[in-house]
Amino acid sequence: MSLEENLYNTFSAGRAPDEKIDFHASKMFSLLEDPFGIWCDFHAPREASVFESNRYENLKVRTDKSNRDSWITQNFPNTFFIKADNITERFKATLAAMARGEEAIASASLWNLPENVFCGVNLLVKIPGEESVFGPYHYKIIQLKRAHDIKDHYSLQVSLSNKILWQIQGVFPTYARVILNGKDAKINCVLMSERLEQELAKWRGIKDGTFEPEPHKPPKAASSPWRVYANKVVTERKDLLMLPHLSAAMRNLLKEAGYKTTDDVANADLNVLKTILEDPWATESYYTSIAYMHNKPVLKEEGVFPPPRKKHNLYFDFEATETFTKDNESFVYLIGVWDAEENKFISFVAKNKEEEEKIFSDFFDYIKEPQDTILYHWTEYEVKKMRSLASKYPDIAQKLNALANMCLDLKILIGKAFYLPSPSLSLKAAAPAFGFNWRQGDCGAMDSMVFYTNWCKTGDNNLIEKVLMYNEDDCKAMIYLDEYLQKIEIIKPVK
Template identity: 25%
Template sequence: MLINAELLLQYQRCKRRSFLDIHDDKSQHDAPNELLLKLQQDKKAHRQGILANLTCQKPDYPRGNWEAGQAATLKLMQQGVEYIHQGVLLVSNELVNEASESLNYKKYTFLSRPDLLVKQPGKSCFGDWMYVPANIEMGKRPKQEYQVVIAFHAQVLATVQGVIPQTAWLLLRNKNPNYAVDLTKWIPQMQHILKEFIQVVDSPAAPEVFIARQKCNLCHWYNQCYAIAQSQEHLSLLPGVTPIRYTQLQAISVNTLESLAHTNPIILENLLGFDAQVAPKLVVQAQSALQRQPLILPSPPPIENITFTAPVELYFDIEAQPDLDLNYLLGVLVVDKQNNTEQFYSFLAENLAEEELVWQQFLDLVWQYPQAPIYHFCVYEFDTVKRLAKLYHTPYSSVHPVLNRFVDVYEQLTQSVALPVESYALKAIARWLGFEWHDQEANGAKCIYWYDQWLTTGDRTLLELIQRYNEDDCRATRHVKDWLVNFIENEYNLRLA
């Protein structure tokens, strides 16, 4: 069986994924979504940008013939080539120190294909030089998963060249891209993780499902795992159940929605990952899911601190392109209840140079309604307005009164009620309330992809899709806010009755 760095990388993110990648039918993969395709394109462009400044040689061999690939790579190493791009190194013997007899490492072949093998002074089987591995990564920080992977490459390389390098390199996407990895620290950690990995893939059954949406959404096994989690009513589908909290709940035999809903919060308060605020909130969340109805949380904010209805209300949502650090669309829905009118304003930057213009257009609009609350969902809009004000040197007097009018519907809702939803994302909540987007498959990730395609193709229909999605987000925020106001008022009146 072949073990490569990609399997080891994905194992650190999800143990189940690596098992499925090795043992399951690849035809069952989900189709790659647009954001994943964009990330792959961006990574390719990032690599090409770095490699363009180096004189590299790449081993020539038939695709997938790793033995031929290693032979071609060894030939380049023997010649003392300065930079070898995507060399192939194979090791069939054991990589893990102090191996357990219960693990049969000899049935595995370890395949290493670092982005670069870099020639350095030293002694090796090739002569008065040696090689160190370097990987080109999209991240801006030297994450553990990156350092474990480069340590894997270094260990395989050490076996091939007869000497272990002391340092390996990560070429990151920041102002100081070259990061030296201390292999004396990371090779032992890599070996420990590799042992765990082999134990998992040698097991007769896949690891338990756990849905962690931010990590799972781009995975090609997501739909399969999600279907299993739904059929089991798995606790990971409950908002607030993190991997740490799930482990703690398992330890006290709280394994189902019903058992959690009937657990005394005091039992949970002192567990790792819980406290006096988290424990009762999570129990009510389970009760809400079990009863399939919204419930007031313990100790909600006073009703006077909950959002209100005003004569004129503004609903605000931003679309951004993270790679460009560009907030290209500032959408505002103006709801004038006195005149019974609604109007949506879409301030769109078609390129980076127009961001300042749309920022000023946004300010001009919101100052036309100086008393109107500005509703948004989550903190991004608030933080972005502060950042744009700083970036474009907007006077304090023009921004501070605007920020004081911001009302975060997400914050108010999550502090007040528990809903029978799997996520407190805007889409999940609004759809539970009956709101639908015009484009059923549209989401923030697709907008990132669409805007990237707009910049490449100039196809204006892509901008129209983004603008319609942004307007729907504003209207969904209004839908959630109106429901929250009515629900809180009704509950308050019932308690007074």
């Protein structure tokens, strides 16, 4: 029996990887950021899953692979690329390439299924000298990431891959390299080993049902395919996650005191809650729970809402994209505006990054009487972006600063005026709390980037129409909330 056959038999445990029982190193991001989604993989009803395509991630993966292969070919011209599509053949081909002593091996696959772990590796590089099972050489890992800085899950992912490599070759490389945009980082796998074992123990606890992690707040309580299910679970439980601004520690304090649902909090004595939580969190939690119980906003501060009006009232929203290049340059490609007086949607679209300046100039020129106009937006992003672009585009700096000066942040205004029956003050949470729905289920902010990118390549107007409809709904969500909160009965707290 050859060396690679013996290694395959040892580390395959006579089977192929199965994500129902085995952990792939790439799932480290989900383990850290979406552990409830992993819990659902094992314990939620399979029929409750709803697949939601992530076009942005799919496009990014394709672009990343192209950029990665280009970097590998340029820096390691003698690289052997594993071409096998079948996961079993990929692992066998990796072992055979290591046994042959290839100088570098790209798209490698490594398993240790007796310990229920496996991984993919961008590049294995041969290091002569120290004796391994393959001979007087061993391999080290290089991973390529599109980010500018090392993320926690990168370090853990590469540390797990390094551990599997060590178990196979019999040599433990202390460091693994991660190539980021613009810099080369080293991960000390020895220092990461204890943390790695903790995270793998957490995964095993999730898998065997001894640990159920907390979901996130709706509307993204978990990732696809469990987002819809997780949102439903959190909502139906009347979970304390539905209360904005509370940390996990604060929620635990409430639970330990017997307040396990928003109904419990709504029926509590506010003075008692203030002995458990400091203000403003006690008061915020109490009145938000009242809002949930009655499905109505509770007045927080009089005289704040409705917002001031002028002759022209415009609700606007930006869409920005990445260019999916090595430079990862971002630009605003769409300014959407709902004109309240004209009762219509206006859009300014840049066909490329060179037209970004033009659409802002056109936006300003659309405004007939700047001194009699208010620009309503949601969050500070739009104002910050226009202030920063004033430095980038000095020829229209005066227009950009004038636009920023017309702005009024509805999120700040509504948050100051009301406690809402909403898990956060994001537009995607606040507007649906009162019945607003986006018309497209398959087009969000990240999808819009992909549709726009493909429209630029193909000229297919159906793609840009989906982007425009999504942006229009963002604008309509703002005016919907604005008008709805003026007509709905408001609960006034008892003094």
